Amino acid sequence: MWAFLHRFASPRYFYNLSGRLIPWLGWFTLILMLAGLYLGLVWAPTDYQQGDSYRIIFVHVPSAWMSMFIYVVMAVASAIMLVWKIKLADVVAQSSAVVGASFTFLALVTGSLWGKPMWGAWWVWDARLTSELILLFLYFGYMALRAAIEDRNTAARAGAVLSLVGVVNIPIIHYSVYWWNTLHQGATVTKFAAPSIDVRMLIPLLVMALAFKLYYFTTMLMSARCEVLERERNNTWVQELAEKKA
């Protein structure tokens, strides 16, 4: 078991494995995304209250989910890096930050596009919007800290501490903002009772959520591969690879 895990943590093994995984993941992402878009934009019924403009949730909700999921992934990877000193975990954390920030931004933009016709305002200081905005700042802080520190090892460890501090704060921020002011509609999918969303809307939503998750894994692995190559550029296996390609 441990031998297996250690082999997986070796950059060379990771590079080869991810190289084989990425095409599969990429195609699955594409298929799921097209299916989700078709189901969401054509097959799902029109909302009795919001008309067709509710359909933006098929992008908005999955990206909001992903924005939080990726932060947790980043924090877990950071903890692994700090405890077991696995450098690959840091590559994962670093590559996740950019994707996570993009999803956070996407969730904010789509929410704002939806908010204009529904609430009559581009931006409202509501609980979910505000906590999402702060999440975006946390991502920016993480990336800025990493960029500001020259030494790669120091940057990795400092970033790891910051992401762990941030993940402790996320529930606090989420609930504090929630109690402070709220206009956003309540949870319709993740509550404990049966979801109050129509099944024909739920299916495209879940398909899109899965597509977004796969998209994240694909892009994260792609950028992690580049990062691994750059970090290991003085090792023989990378040089052999370069000679083979050339």
Next chain:
Amino acid sequence: MNEPSLTRAFTLLLRRDLTLAFRHRSELANPLLFFVIVISLFPMGVSPESRVLQMIAPGVIWVAALLATMLSLDMMFRSDYEDGSLEQLLLSPHPVSVLVLAKVLAHWLVTGLPLLVLAPLLGVLLFLPIEAMPALVASLALGTPLLSLIGSIGMALTVGLRRSGVLLSLLVLPLYVPVLIFGANAVDAAAAGLPVTGQMYFLGAMLVLALSLSPLATAASLRISVS
């Protein structure tokens, strides 16, 4: 060589930091002056009308306190880092997190505590009703140590960098949001004559959480920054 006990090390470090702060009295006044100036900008910038000022007073005082604390974070580790005493601190046989706590306490005593004294005065200037004053002082009493504790993490992460001012605010301000929300909300509720125990409990709970966790994070960050 016999080394001082942990309590003794704690008090020694605390006394040293306080002495250092009082030797630089002009620097000591800077955050307070900043606090007063920022608050006095609002009547000029927003409106001098008492009704408007009364409405925004809790938030304005809290945001100013937050910014003043953040500006003063630099004095927590910067000069120690530059003259090398921070490295000595990390080499000491005592747990660094406890020593960090002494430094944070010193920082709070010289920046947070004066804010508490000054806040009611500024409340009067902003037409905050008298009933809200106890809540203002109490929320600041619970909140400003929290600001020092959270800020110490950000400061420890950036102490090794040359120009860290903007980066520090990017790291620390998002983490300050819950403190700001509950602090300002408590004052707001008190001004409206509502009970504030709920907000105070939250501030207290966050203070306990930060007291137990943030020295560990700060100690880890210092080791990273100094290595």
